[in-house]
Amino acid sequence: MGKMKAAVLHEAGQPLKISEIDIPKPGPGEVLIKMHASPINPSDLAFMGGGYGIQKKYPVVPGFEGSGTVVEAGKGFLPKLWNGKKVSCAASPKYNGCWAEYMVTSANMCVPVSKKINMEQASMMFVNPMTALAFFDVLKKLSNSKKEKRGIINTAAASALGRMIIKLGKKYNIPVVSVVRRQQQVEILKAEGAEFVVNSSDADFESQLKEIAHKLNTNVIFDAVGGSLVQKLLDAAPRGAHLFIYGRLDPDICEILPGNLIFSGNHIHGFWLAEYLKNKNFFHSLKTTRKIQSLIGNELSTQVNKTFPMEKISEAIEIYKNNMSSGKVLIRF
Template sequence: MKIPEKMQAVHLNNHGGQFVVRAVLVPRPKQGEVLVKMAAAPINPSDLQRIRSISAEQDLSTFIPGIEGSGMVVAAGKGMLPKLWLGKRVACSAVYPSSGTWAKYMVTSASYCFPIPKAISDEQGSMLLVNPMTAVAFFDIILSDKHKAIVNSAAAGALGTMIRILGNKYNIPVINVVRDERQANMLLADGAQYVLKLSDKAFTGQLHLLTHELKATLALDPISGSHTQQILEALPYGGTVIVYGNLSASDQGPSLRPLLLENKKLHGFYLGNWMKDKGLLKTVRNLIRVRQLLKNDLKITIQNRFPLDKVQLAIDTYLNNMTGGKVLLIPECNETVRYSSTTLSERV
């Protein structure tokens, strides 16, 4: 395949976060690396978090956003793994801060790529690494720590939906916490059994009752701030809260009272660390599990697709309605692709 000299890539124009698309040289893979021709890349909360937290010292001329995506390996550096992936469709993750998926091409470590089978589309594959792997990691924890039921906050989002689906699959009752009536109705229509609304004045009392009734000893919390305090208080004696995101963008930590007096635990979770702790073999086994789940069980809704030069519109669309589904950046995007909003499972 002929690789062009230059490509389009999303950059930040300034540290305030204004995006521009620049024509830059297509990077060449070194030892252990591959060049991926990008097919699709989602906008995830972690991408926006990373963009927001860029330090004033960081050189913006080399920074391309985008953590995960999918594409075709079109060139390989030295090494067994790069050669193995050459010509394959892969789900891939960027090496921070030297590469990013919001571009036509990306060089990344071959060990950050995982082949995707025919049954999984490029779009579905582009979201394979972060959320589905996290959902699988959570169920590894839930099952090995023998939790009888769990609390799932921000349950109407992509990862919250996966947690709900896997709860059904593994027979673990899930108490779904959503923002409002609209999201609650959405989940109830989708067959969810336990749904609580943050907007409900009686929320805290309802959560307390339900966690005790179902013996829900684990809560998964991507909201953090005062919400962490609410769920820590509501869990039964000895319960654990895992904070894995900061959707509320709050700096506020919970009070230590439930930890000191009720033997409760507060943990953080970051997928990269979890995978490192589990080791390569277990990570590969989990990736195979994720691929299987994406073929059969998990569904990720896509609300829209945009070309790279519409990145700001893509982000605005996503932030305007995160529950509406993922927004993808597609380098070869045309109008037909862009407006065909579907769920991934329908496209397989």
């Protein structure tokens, strides 16, 4: 058994250490991937802090998505089919993740990459693009007996995901109200073509948001922030709003007035991509990733801020944490 370099987390909240560990062997239904690149996502940061829905035994290699080449296949039709192919991949919930020279994962969690897509973009095909498409799927499936046109409010909108939601809203003719926290972000998004952007740091933020939310009937909210912003979002939204919380960028407690549930007909949900995908079969996921590949040159493209070798992963994480709206930070292997 050979050795490989990996970024290893020994305890929640501790710095990563570059270590030499054994190259894993794929079992039935699994593949071994020689990793090319992997992004740093908010979900990775939450996992390293011990606050994510997936828990693994320490020491562990983080990294939820990436790209690479399948170099060894376990038993089964699909592993043999992917063998030798360049793939976009997601980490198994049972094993080490993507931040290593090699990774074993289920063949079901790999998708072959079109020749039109470079391996950097391929490394970011799962988390954000699938989440963006899932949001519009959720919107479509929510009850709408009056057949009213309705829109979306999305927070942390200067992120890579937020930008995808803006572009998909335009494609599907669904109004998107983007909430950011700095004036510079307002200007960036408007320069990129966003029509409705509000700044949560403005003194009149709540009145601005309420006016535009009622005008556009944006009664479906996707919130990545949490904290005190949640109540403000509910106060601004039309009656019967659906609020989906999918992140916790604000570590403060989220408090909601009972009246928002009792008298306003509002609904509060949690959204977790892993749970959403559990209800989808492999063929649905394959169809979705093909759709992503067709849109990756435009609506679902991701801006890359910087790329680092694995040996500088700690520096990469700090740069990403302090500049999330500047684009993704990639790790190359």
